[in-house]
Amino acid sequence: MKESFPYFELFGVKFNPANDIAIIVSAILTFCLLYWLARKPQLRPHGKQNVLEYLIEFTNGIVKGAMPGSEGSQFGLFALVLFVFIFINNQIGLIFQVDVNGDTWFRSATADPVITLGLAMIVLVMSHFFGVAANGFKGYLKGFASPVAFLLPINLIEEFTNFVTLSLRLYGNIYAGEVLLLLIRQLAFSGGPLALVSGFLLEIIWQGFSVFIGSIQAYIFVTLGMVYTSHKVISE
Amino acid sequence: MSIGDTLILIISFAVLTLLVGHFAWGPVTKMMATRADKIDADIDYAENARKEAAELAAKRQAELKNSQADAVKIVNTAKENGEKQRQELVQAAHNEVATLKANAQQDIAQERTDALNSAKNDVAEISLAIATKILGKELKAEDQQALIDDYIKGLGDANGSH
Numbered sequence: 549m550k551e552s553f554p555y556f557e558l559f560g561v562k563f564n565p566a567n568d569i570a571i572i573v574s575a576i577l578t579f580c581l582l583y584w585l586a587r588k589p590q591l592r593p594h595g596k597q598n599v600l601e602y603l604i605e606f607t608n609g610i611v612k613g614a615m616p617g618s619e620g621s622q623f624g625l626f627a628l629v630l631f632v633f634i635f636i637n638n639q640i641g642l643i644f645q646v647d648v649n650g651d652t653w654f655r656s657a658t659a660d661p662v663i664t665l666g667l668a669m670i671v672l673v674m675s676h677f678f679g680v681a682a683n684g685f686k687g688y689l690k691g692f693a694s695p696v697a698f699l700l701p702i703n704l705i706e707e708f709t710n711f712v713t714l715s716l717r718l719y720g721n722i723y724a725g726e727v728l729l730l731l732i733r734q735l736a737f738s739g740g741p742l743a744l745v746s747g748f749l750l751e752i753i754w755q756g757f758s759v760f761i762g763s764i765q766a767y768i769f770v771t772l773g774m775v776y777t778s779h780k781v782i783s784e
Numbered sequence: 785m786s787i788g789d790t791l792i793l794i795i796s797f798a799v800l801t802l803l804v805g806h807f808a809w810g811p812v813t814k815m816m817a818t819r820a821d822k823i824d825a826d827i828d829y830a831e832n833a834r835k836e837a838a839e840l841a842a843k844r845q846a847e848l849k850n851s852q853a854d855a856v857k858i859v860n861t862a863k864e865n866g867e868k869q870r871q872e873l874v875q876a877a878h879n880e881v882a883t884l885k886a887n888a889q890q891d892i893a894q895e896r897t898d899a900l901n902s903a904k905n906d907v908a909e910i911s912l913a914i915a916t917k918i919l920g921k922e923l924k925a926e927d928q929q930a931l932i933d934d935y936i937k938g939l940g941d942a943n944g945s946h
Contacts, residue, residue: 555786563788571789575796579803586808589815591822600812625809629801657793666790670797 554651570657574636582632607631607770614774619682619781623774626674631770634658634667634718638762641726642755658765659723661716668715671773672707679780691780710776714769721765725758911939 553564585600593601607627611620641656657663680688692703732754736747915935 553786558788561788561791562786563792564786567786567789568792571793571796575800579800579807582804582808586812589811591815591819593815597812597815600808601816604809604812604816624813625801625805628809629797629804633797633800657789660789662786662789663793666793667797669790670794 552651554648554653564660564662566652566654567657567660567663569654570637570640571663573654574633574640574657577636577640578629578633581636582628603632604628610767610771611774613771614778615782617782620774620778622678623777627770627774630667630671630773631766634769635763635766637663638722638766639759641722642729642758642762645726645729655726656722658718659726661719664715664719665711667718667769668711668773671714671769672711672776675773675777675780678777682781688780710772714772714776718765718769721761725754725761728754729758908939911935 553566556563556565582600585596585603587596589597604624608624610631611623611627614620615623637656637658639656641654641659644654646652646654658667676688679691683691693700694703729751732747732751736744736751738747
């Protein structure tokens with residue numbers, strides 16, 4: 549994974565095909581996985597339906613943790629899709645990384661800050677939208693001046709830092725993981741059978757650890773997104 | 785910064801959410817809700833069934849007690865009736881036996897009297913016959929005088945005593 553991408557422009561907008569392909573592939577994988585798990589649901593769940601129900605209970609638990617009341621129920625689907633989508637996005641770059649002529653064509657889309665900023669934007673825009681929907685525009689604006697009016701600047705800064713930290717945490721973890729994978733691979737091919745064997749073993753260990761990191765980061769992203777949403781939706 | 789990627793991300797995430805919502809989330813959460821309702825209904829049903837069973841058991845217990853009392857009463861009545869009947873039967877049997885005994889004694893006495901009377905007649909006739917025979921064969925009165933006298937005397941005693 550070199551930091552050079554086969555950019556192209558369409559209608560005056562710049563695209564990075566490495567990100568686009570990864571996003572579309574993981575979206576398709578997410579849909580296929582969930583669709584397959586949800587085939588022919590039965591009153592007595594069997595096999596794969598149990599997996600999906602466990603997953604739904606898990607993300608519902610995240611939502612309930614932030615919003616225990618009834619307002620949380622509308623975010624269940626959002627939390628599920630966000631979690632599975634980010635999880636698959638994080639893992640996909642551990643399995644496939646495609647470099648052609650020095651350009652990177654395929655790796656985790658979440659290893660790019662543009663994408664994680666986009667994901668954080670989706671979450672935060674949704675939180676603001678539902679904040680207005682739940683408390684009215686006045687109540688939403690009042691939320692910035694609470695608990696006391698002079699905290700308004702701090703609240704505004706918090707909005708910004710929430711946005712940046714949410715996205716850059718995910719980006720940093722996934723990017724660092726993939727860079728280290730690349731470095732270990734380079735070590736493995738640096739010459740000599742000892743380097744190859746040790747590099748191979750290290751790569752396996754680091755891949756396993758990255759799977760763990762990717763899962764944790766997906767969980768953290770959804771959890772924090774729901775916490776930020778709850779601040780907007782639940783009026784103190 | 786490739787802003788186009790953000791557009792693609794937003795569009796694909798929106799489409800993904802819609803599709804998952806329609807094809808996976810919807811059916812499965814509906815099924816989960818149905819299951820929750822069913823479990824709720826089943827628990828209510830089981831609770832009702834348990835209550836009904838308890839009521840029935842109590843009712844049955846009460847009925848069992850009643851029927852036990854009834855049974856005791858019936859047995860006591862039957863015993864009393866049986867005792868009374870037995871007394872009556874024994875009494876009747878005693879009476880019957882007494883009547884029969886009295887009749888039998890009367891009959892026996894009658895028979896005895898009849899038998900004695902007839903035997904008395906027979907003895908007189910036989911004695912007469914024997915006497916005639918004896919008298920007819922040997923008419924030596926001097927030889928048999930004492931015997932005849934004795935005999936006649938005995939006959940007279942036997943006849944006179946009755």
